[in-house]
Amino acid sequence: MECPGELPLERPRPDFGDLSTRVAFLLAKEVGRPPQAIAQELAAALKDHPEFSQVQAVGGFLNLRFTPATLHQVLRGVLEQGEVYGRGDLGRGRSLQVEFVSSNPTGPLTVGHGRQAALGDVLANLFQELGWRVTREYYLNDEGRQIDLLAQSLWARYRQALGEEAPSPEGGYQGDYLVPIGEELAEEWGDRYQDWDEEAQEAFRREAVGRMLRLIREDLEAFGVSFDVWTREVDLHRRGLVRETLEELKRRGATYEKDGAVWLKSTEYGLSRDPVLVRSDGTPTYLMVDIAYHVDKFRRGFDRVVDVQGADHA
Template identity: 75%
Template sequence: MYLEARARAALRGALSALGVPSPGQIPIDRPPRPELGDLSTRLAYLLTKETGAPPQEVAQALAEELSKHPDLEDVRAEQGFVNLRFRPQALWEALRVILRQGEAYGRQDLGKGRKLQVEFVSSNPTGPLTVGHGRQAALGDVLAELFSQLGWEVTREYYLNDEGRQIDLLAQSLWARYRQALGEDQPLPEGGYQGDYLIPIGEELARSWGDRYPNWNEEAQGVFRKQAVDRMMRMIKEDLAAFGVRFDVWTREGDLHRRGLVRETLKELQRRGAVYEKDGALWMRSREHGLARDPVLVRSDGSPTYLMVDIAYHVDKYRRGFVRVVDVQGADHAEEQKQVKLALRILGLPEGFLDYCVHQFVTLRGREGVERMSTRAGHFIRLGDLIRELGRDVVRYFMVMRKPESHLTFDYELAKKTSMDNPVYYVQYAHTRIASIFREAEKSGEFLPPHASHVTEVDLSPLTDPAELALIKELDRFPDVLAQAAGFAPHLLCEYLEGLAAVFHPYYTRVRVLGQGRATPARLALLAGVRLVLRRGLSILGVSAPEEM
């Protein structure tokens, strides 16, 4: 971040010297290979119209001016690109900037305090959270934290679908388990929930209530609906807490109906000519807007579809003052996502208000159990069980270390390892190694020289080893990585931390830090920066940064 800012300032100075107006944005990239330079710009291609010269000629003129800049030691024009390499002095100053900012390093003000909501998990309360839900929980929580780091006022929200046919089936399934616990041969309802997780609840209710509800009727339905939803939500919240995931708001579908928001939203869609009646049902005119089909909003029996309620829910989000909402959802919701966006556009909500982070599914490899999960059939591995077996850190990290849009194969055997083969251990061990060096430094009193009252006052000129300079360059990238990761790509933060650890580990084994005279305080200052960024990055992922392992 510091180096990019210095590069842009140098480029603006070069443009001024050449008498060429500076564009609003000066593109800065990283060369594909480190030997080409620290940073690169394609600015010359943007100036060909302004200058009337070919890109390589413009790049050469820029390179000649930039070579005079005190921060730069090597500037080359190649195929219209300008590649820049910084002097060590500029890198040392970059490290000082990082150390001065401390725990604030990486925070940015892109959101400017505006309200943003991340809705994720939102699993129907028909059973415990599965391993598949774990990916969405981790993705949503990390994205929410990334947005917070970028200056948004973030609300984490869980949408609780406590209405409809599935909840009725869950309630009747629980009633059947209750009757079975009383010794009755009561079958589960057709399409009911077969998982064993309802058995102990049914047994508990049988002990508490006895034969109070012998028949499945309206009274029993109301009682068992409430019991089923409350018990399932208790299980879900327990697993979320074990996973380190918290929510600020829990919204129930039933509340949207009670407030009349679903009915009101439907009327507004009708007023805008977006709804028509056919076969006793109400349909939205989506094909007129380029979508593949017209979806049903209200069934012929008068009950609203999930889509209709979802549209109303997003109108509610807008009314609550969010300027941007992000829904984390599985790829199986793709068609509905298009329909919701269309409905919001018809209703006049601003473009860009709603966005989706879409993720693929999870396959658990190397652990006995089911591979294709179904809560209804009772075939699943509970997220809480996986957390208890592997630990929160490993499960969270593994759930976000691949692109969301790629299928995730969760390697159980790799996740169990406590060696450098395990990427979580690999990153955490870098932090642990640095912590051990600082413990030894504290014992020997070698940390700060007599003239320095703070680490930022240390003489950094002994930092000349290529690995030391490479570490500083990696640390400087951290703010940019956070901004990129917030673009629904938290795996980039995992890749960055693993890359930083990959530079550090060989340095640790090769270079002695303590007892090296002037070099010791400088190297400790560098390691303070590495430790800071490792800790900050792991914290954003919801993973611990242990002092000892």
């Protein structure tokens, strides 16, 4: 038997072993035998292997536990090779994109974003050491309702700095980080923007996003994390990629309309519910834009794409 493709390895619960593989499920499709029978055969073949102290077939999975001697040998290699340990050419000639942090430009970074920054940067470094051409990318959600609320919240702080009574909009951003920005704009612009007209909306959107992005960049720089590419949501719309992706999904029969909205047929692919792609007012959802963004990623020719997501996306 020969494994079709790459050997899938996972870290199981500690009481199951050091490594686990579902290779038996992949082989079952090739040889027409039950996964459990294949896993048992593999376990018997590996039972006396000197690197394993325990090999178990459980429900089609193969769980492996290394001997202490094997682990000691690895540790000796780490100590002897130092900084060059683990380097290789597994990814030579192949490209990989790691997208991480990608915080909305509506406020400063949080501890959670710091976790994502650490994970993403470490992953990128590891892949680079294995010979991959790595692109570190930050996706900037600088379009939509949340940016409108940010701009209007900053306008309220600007007017307050001018001595006016100006409550923040319903659902707006209340953070004190907007106060000094509003004061700076009041000093720079005076009372130029008394009305929330089209000119004011454009000016405060531009300033709000630009200044939040500056804060984000400064925090990332202090953390020692840099990016090769910054992709803006507004550019995806300007290029027509969101509209184009939606039309392609419709052409493939992957959508349907209900209650004036456009829905994705996710349940046909094993998911629990169908999400909305375009709201009844015609505006695309986060998911719709994210699909278009990932289409853009693969069009750029990456061999692999890695998304480091926050806890709220798990």
